[in-house]
Amino acid sequence: MKPAPFDYVRAESLDEALSALAEGGDEARVIAGGQSLVPMLNMRLARPAILVDVMHIRGLDRISEAKGRIEIGAGVRQVALERWAPLSGMLPLVAAMLPWVGHAQIRSRGTVCGSLAHADPSAELPLALLALGGEVRLRSKKAKRVLSAADFFLGMMATAVGPGEMIEAISFPTHAIGTGTAFREIARRHGDFAIVACAAVAKPGGAVRLAVGGVADIPQAVALPDPSDPGFDDQLNEFAWSLNARDDLHASARYRRDLVRELGRRTVEEAIQCRS
Structure with a gap:
């Protein structure tokens, strides 16, 4: 498929890009790498009147x-x-x-x-x-x-x-001394979008922050106690249900909840072990 017609602005400065966006309003979109936007253009899921290319603006690549x-x-x-x-x-x-x-x-x-x-x-x-x-x-x-x-x-x-x-x-x-982090993901194959992804940040002597993607419409995070705490599993289970997982062609809602509970625990434990 081919995209709907659009005007193209190759901005050479930030002012030029912002002026083009201001002029285009709702009909203008920024394009940089194009790895997400170009497929949407080709499938006509996005139909901007103006594309503003910002990849030639000095200083934005720092x-x-x-x-x-x-x-x-x-x-x-x-x-x-x-x-x-x-x-x-x-x-x-x-x-x-x-x-x-x-x-x-x-x-x-x-x-x-x-x-x-x-x-x-x-x-x-x-x-x-x-x-x-x-x-x-x-x-x-x-x-x-x-x-x-x-x-x-x-x-x-x-x-x-x-x-x-x-x-x-x-x-x-920047990473603070004494903080541990960990990341785990389950996908159909490496490089595909996550069925469930978990990221944990464990600060010294405090609660662990667990963030989960692939389940709700946006990434969600929760503060959890140490996994040795008697209430840990209940809090993690409550969080898993709060994400309102849905069935789709990749996984069932139940499987996603199970992953949040199991992958979430492992990610939190790894983050705590990585404190340095």
Whole structure:
């Protein structure tokens, strides 16, 4: 299939991109790596009048550290973050997740921010943003704003990005000493979207944060006690039911709940063991 007709703007500066988005309003879409948007265009699930290409804007392809946070620009490809030398020390959870994001060919073109903008509930990077308390920096021609993951994801493939806005960058807090992280995923094959994915963050002497993707319309997180606590299994079971799993061609709702309980426990235990 072929996409519906659209105008194309190859932005050479952020101002040019924001001006094109402001002019296009609801009919304009940002394109970066295109690994999510292009298939939607070809199947005519998306029919923007204007595509604004931001991959030629200087500075958007930077990964930087400042004030205890790692900032990733809108032009950073997934493979660039995966190969960023400090990643395993500064963001070990993201380092563990990235090899599960699609396949190598997809990561070589897809962008980190593009995956977040697409907001597939089974994708790994939205789960990382929620688990780690990441933030999304949005920008339009007139304003800037920063949203938490909880405020950014609104529903299945729906975000808080408004008309004329684009994701300029995202940021994660750097890994703190004494914190343990872990990631586990079940998919039909490595690189496919997750049937269930679990990410856990265990801070020293405190509750463990467990985030789950692939079940609800958006990633969800819960604070849990140590697995040795008598109430752990009940709280995890309650969380599994709260995700309102549904049957689909990949798995039944019951199987997904079972995975949340079993995979969730293993991920939490691993995160606690990895505290350093």
